[in-house]
Amino acid sequence: MRDIRTYLKESGPLLFDGAMGTYFAALPGRAGERCELGSLHHPEEVAKIHRAYLEAGCRAIKTNTFTVGADLAQGDEETARRIIEASCRLAREAAEPYGAYVFADIGPAPESPGLRRAENYCRQADLFLEQGVRCFLLETLPGGRGLRQLARHLKDRCPESYLIASFAVSFDGATREGDFGQTLLRRAAALEEVDAVGFNCVSGPQHLLTYIQGLDAAGVTLSVMPNAGYPAVQGRRTVFQGTPEYFGRKLAEICQAGASIVGGCCGTTPEHIAQAARALAAPRRITVSARAPETPEPRPVRAVNTLAEKLDQGRRVIAVELDPPVDDDIGFFLEGVRTLADAGADAVTIADCPIGRPRADSCLLACKIRRELGVEPLPHMTCRDRNLNAAKALLLGLSIENVHNVLLVTGDPIPSENRDEVKSVFNFNSRRLAAYVSGLNETVLRTPFRIFGALNVNAKNFDAQLEAAREKEQNGVTGFLTQPVLSREALENLKTARGALRGKILGGVYPVVSYKNACFLNNEIAGMNISEEITALYRDKSREEAEDVAAAVSVRIAREAAPYTDGLYLMTPFKRVALMARILRELRDMT
Numbered sequence: 001m002r003d004i005r006t007y008l009k010e011s012g013p014l015l016f017d018g019a020m021g022t023y024f025a026a027l028p029g030r031a032g033e034r035c036e037l038g039s040l041h042h043p044e045e046v047a048k049i050h051r052a053y054l055e056a057g058c059r060a061i062k063t064n065t066f067t068v069g070a071d072l073a074q075g076d077e078e079t080a081r082r083i084i085e086a087s088c089r090l091a092r093e094a095a096e097p098y099g100a101y102v103f104a105d106i107g108p109a110p111e112s113p114g115l116r117r118a119e120n121y122c123r124q125a126d127l128f129l130e131q132g133v134r135c136f137l138l139e140t141l142p143g144g145r146g147l148r149q150l151a152r153h154l155k156d157r158c159p160e161s162y163l164i165a166s167f168a169v170s171f172d173g174a175t176r177e178g179d180f181g182q183t184l185l186r187r188a189a190a191l192e193e194v195d196a197v198g199f200n201c202v203s204g205p206q207h208l209l210t211y212i213q214g215l216d217a218a219g220v221t222l223s224v225m226p227n228a229g230y231p232a233v234q235g236r237r238t239v240f241q242g243t244p245e246y247f248g249r250k251l252a253e254i255c256q257a258g259a260s261i262v263g264g265c266c267g268t269t270p271e272h273i274a275q276a277a278r279a280l281a282a283p284r285r286i287t288v289s290a291r292a293p294e295t296p297e298p299r300p301v302r303a304v305n306t307l308a309e310k311l312d313q314g315r316r317v318i319a320v321e322l323d324p325p326v327d328d329d330i331g332f333f334l335e336g337v338r339t340l341a342d343a344g345a346d347a348v349t350i351a352d353c354p355i356g357r358p359r360a361d362s363c364l365l366a367c368k369i370r371r372e373l374g375v376e377p378l379p380h381m382t383c384r385d386r387n388l389n390a391a392k393a394l395l396l397g398l399s400i401e402n403v404h405n406v407l408l409v410t411g412d413p414i415p416s417e418n419r420d421e422v423k424s425v426f427n428f429n430s431r432r433l434a435a436y437v438s439g440l441n442e443t444v445l446r447t448p449f450r451i452f453g454a455l456n457v458n459a460k461n462f463d464a465q466l467e468a469a470r471e472k473e474q475n476g477v478t479g480f481l482t483q484p485v486l487s488r489e490a491l492e493n494l495k496t497a498r499g500a501l502r503g504k505i506l507g508g509v510y511p512v513v514s515y516k517n518a519c520f521l522n523n524e525i526a527g528m529n530i531s532e533e534i535t536a537l538y539r540d541k542s543r544e545e546a547e548d549v550a551a552a553v554s555v556r557i558a559r560e561a562a563p564y565t566d567g568l569y570l571m572t573p574f575k576r577v578a579l580m581a582r583i584l585r586e587l588r589d590m591t
Contacts (some may be wrong), residue, residue, distance in 0.1 A: 016263025057277025178436030198223030228267030248275025382411025438476030
């Protein structure tokens with residue numbers, strides 16, 4: 001058999017098969033079975049599916065092993081080995097009479113405590129190599145983690161191996177983890193051990209066609225394997241309604257747009273592949289006019305972002321947090337914002353359902369105070385309650401409302417007693433969300449967001465916090481709001497952060513208002529550490545006396561933190577806006 005590189009050069013494009021998973025699930029009695037176990041329990045059915053695609057005209061088939069990474073992640077290597085051995089045998093036996101290539105099919109591996117994603121991929125590769133497989137398809141990837149390690153491992157073990165890396169992007173070019181396809185394509189293509197790069201799943205053929213037409217893929221061996229269309233629910237079954245004729249025509253257009261490896265993903269049957277084979281073999285293929293290079297239109301003038309401008313000018317700023325209301329009475333909140341702004345706050349920050357308890361939406365409130373009061377808001381945005389679609393929709397709404405600062409946090413978990421009724425989303429953490437927002441800044445938004453992150457200076461393992469903060473900076477975070485500095489350890493960590501991070505730092509200041517408050521925070525709120533020295537100051541104090549202590553301690557901490565910060569992040573306790581206004585005025589007098 002010719003080397004696959006020679007095939008692509010002399011006979012391309014290379015047509016793959018379609019979707020083993022959805023085809024197998026459509027067989028009588030197989031809807032609830034795991035497709036990959038079919039290689040062990042129903043080998044004749046799996047072999048028949050392979051032959052159907054080969055009869056349809058494909059010249060590359062995938063092994064029935066997409067989810068084997070889950071077995072390895074759970075420590076069940078025996079099942080993984082048995083599936084790979086059986087699936088490789090069935091695919092090779094089916095492919096041999098047709099002279100077709102067999103590709104080891106590796107789906108996205110889950111992370112597990114005992115087996116990192118890269119290790120999982122490399123272990124699968126070893127099992128496939130033991131079976132004599134030399135071609136690999138790493139597909140439906142939500143990001144690039146583990147790809148570099150797998151590619152190098154493969155070339156070290158088998159220099160003649162061929163590796164396709166294929167990412168799953170939605171029609172707007174983003175993966176479910178928030179990475180953008182163009183970035184992933186560029187990074188993967190830069191790896192000399194990766195032979196081809198492309199996209200599969202999630203999107204239908206027209207959307208992937210449109211998407212690749214807008215990419216800079218010069219010099220890349222491009223692979224594109226779209227779904228048959230988009231899923232619909234009929235009765236209790238999920239079906240794909242895209243017709244084979246339409247799919248075949250679009251796959252030919254995808255080849256004309258630059259792809260040299262094509263095939264089908266979810267919902268594509270042997271008839272879809274047969275229609276694609278006919279379209280690709282037609283003497284006169286459909287000509288797709290590549291989009292002419294467009295002269296970029298001048299981007300509109302950016303909206304004013306006073307908080308970002310002050311920071312960029314080296315001016316110290318003060319952001320004050322005010323909790324959103326627990327009901328629909330917004331009177332106190334709005335009056336509090338006015339008071340804080342009049343006292344000198346440069347921005348008002350709004351928590352997103354702190355400690356997992358529902359409150360008025362932080363982003364809606366940010367829009368309201370920006371529009372009605374002219375105050376610069378900094379809403380917190382958690383990953384807990386939104387998937388990527390909802391996050392993007394919300395960010396677009398914020399930008400439309402002229403809110404261009406956001407603090408991205410992973411978010412507190414839902415309290416345990418509510419988990420049976422309310423589920424956290426957590427599709428991604430704050431670092432992944434930051435990368436996604438950065439991508440929107442570059443590709444979609446007229447005025448980019450200034451992205452802030454959280455930094456816990458009270459963490460027991462502060463080195464791990466710094467490492468996470470560095471990753472946040474790599475993903476677009478340009479500033480940090482810290483947890484309250486209420487101990488010598490926290491101040492030392494703040495000093496360390498100043499030397500280790502590039503971003504602006506707003507040092508956290510929380511006015512403890514009583515001895516009881518100090519004990520509660522130390523014992524029941526994550527990320528708080530109040531020294532015994534400060535706690536003792538509140539013992540046996542009246543409310544008025546305790547507020548005097550709170551103001552004095554807050555101002556002292558602000559002075560001590562000043563050399564290591566670019567400003568302050570004040571947190572309002574128990575709606576005590578008057579206390580915060582007092583502290584603000586004293587701090588402004590300092591500057």
